[in-house]
Amino acid sequence: MDFDWTDEERRFRDRVRAFLDRELPGDWAEIARHGPGSPEQTEFSLQFCPRLAEAGLLVPHWPAAWGGQDRPTWEHYILGEEMWAAGEPRGAQYMNVNWIGPTLMQYGTDAQKARYIPPMAEGRAIWCQGFSEPGAGSDLASLKTRATRDGTDYVIEGQKIWTSYAGLAETCFLLARVPGSGEGKAGIAIFLVPMDTPGIEVRSIPSLIGHGDIHEVFFTGVRVPETARFGGEGEGWSIISYALANERIGIARYELSARVLGQMVAALKAEGRFDDGAVRARAGEASAACEAARMLAYRAVDRRAKGHDVGTFANIARVAVVEADRAVSDFGMEFLPEAYSGDGDAAFLAHHERAIVAGIAAGAAEIQLDLIARRHLDLPRGTA
């Protein structure tokens, strides 16, 4: 057991930080203020990611055949920590890097790989994921959007919701049900749908989590060729399980939270308020939540780096990460409420808007607790 970084890993982190210091503009905090899904940040990512790619820092963990360098899992994770802590200047493209690209490599046809992977590796592709629906959130397998065969085409009808990046994405990674192909999970297929296909309407949903972050997407008579299907009919659920296993450890949210907590403490010290024992205790508690989340995430990464299934270790890390995000956000709002009004503090505002979504987006925290209970603690199912 050893909980330190190797020299090589330290050098890699330094390289990423130096790149960020050099490349992020002076008004970056304002650009990042409204989150990775905002139009401002999405547009910025289209300038930033090509430069990241040129520096060999966009997809270093990808295979060399697809523009990567076959770098180790830990470097990929360090990259994720630094990017998230910097406000995620990759915008929506972090999804390409983490799971859409690797899933295309695994399951795509040659034509799909050739069409979609190079733009990702060059840092100029924006995708959205068409998963949740009004009637299918945590219970994703109950989704109702249909893709009905019509000759060599499919015609898609239905609605997606809470779709991040849909306003600017070129392509949607869409889950839909193919009538006649099976019930429940067995009837789901994936389609790679260009967002300029006639019949797609995107509406932005005003929300608490940033400008233009989430959307409704309506599919009305959207016709796509059979070649847009990704994997076979009925294979959608197994592919998405593979994809999310790739992503399951999730975003390194604790890294941003820990750094923002440090900034909050600096603000309190500047006002002479850090002498208050209650403030220090709460700061210590929030920092402990961040470090607990960090260690639980690292335990899962360690397993992935060794080629093992991360299993329930990832679910535990996700629960701890939510707790860390909340602890830091609550600390700021309790002791620095003035930072959330008027001109406020862009870093604290941005952190808050990222933190409140932590236990809801990409799998509700309660679902993680269900999985921990059943798979980690070996507790029986609801009707047992």
Place this chain on the structure above:
Amino acid sequence: MEFTPNDDQRTFLGVLDQIAAGPEAAWAVGTDWQRFQWSGALDAILDENGFFDCAAEPDLGPVAAAEMVMRLAELPVLVESAASALLRPRFAPDLPRPLAVVVGPAQAIRFLPVARSVIRVGTDAVEVAELPDPAAPVDSLFAYPMGRVPADLTWRKIAADPAEMLDAWRVAVAAELAGALQGGLTSVLAHVRDRRQFGRALGSFQAVQHRLAGAAARIEGGRLMTLRAAATGDPAEAARALGWLQNSATTIAYDLHQFMGAMGLTLEHPLHRWTYRARLLRSEMSGGTANLALAADRTWSTP
């Protein structure tokens, strides 16, 4: 980053687990309904085989020692390991053990009635004393042999920095607390898998599942922070790990008893052995709030 024990650590912990599954670690209800069960036999086997000195072995180190303390604290029977494994090899290797540790004002101290030596950590100095006779036990709610420091001991200073000693003690107490909470959790998990009400296992109710899953996340996070603090010797990490576990202990101990129901209120069931250790350890070194404030000082202090 390496979360897997090395070969030596794996062998060491494997043998420890075998011993911990042996007859010396078996528990029974005492005829006098004692709140703890000191296992002199288990303590002696571990002592004779050098387990308590593992922190001084380069290939084992403080990490293996902390892991050992956790695993021993998961047992329903009691041995003294935290001070012996994480203080003695570094600060007082020749001191006769078992040990009791005194920090702060005079009060009932755990392990004193079975201890052969006491370590007293003061503001300016660390002193030790051997106990020619066992200290008289004190009745206590806490599931340890508790006693007060005899007035007539002969103290001698040792060449140890009190601050360093306290940092090491934080790691040791955190390891013991993580183990106690895990031991209680494991016991309750077995109960809620088997116990049926309303035609289903208690552990199938989400109200139970989510609280136990949350407890597991908190304990495992604390456990990993403790191992890192042991490995790095970082004083901020030590305070953070201990404070986190101490502030988690209250809710977890409550929930464990809640899910064990009336059986968990009996002395016949061992749950109290873990929860009443946790309730004492929660107050060590001024308690969780003070340790988290200390962690904050150390993280953000201006040099």
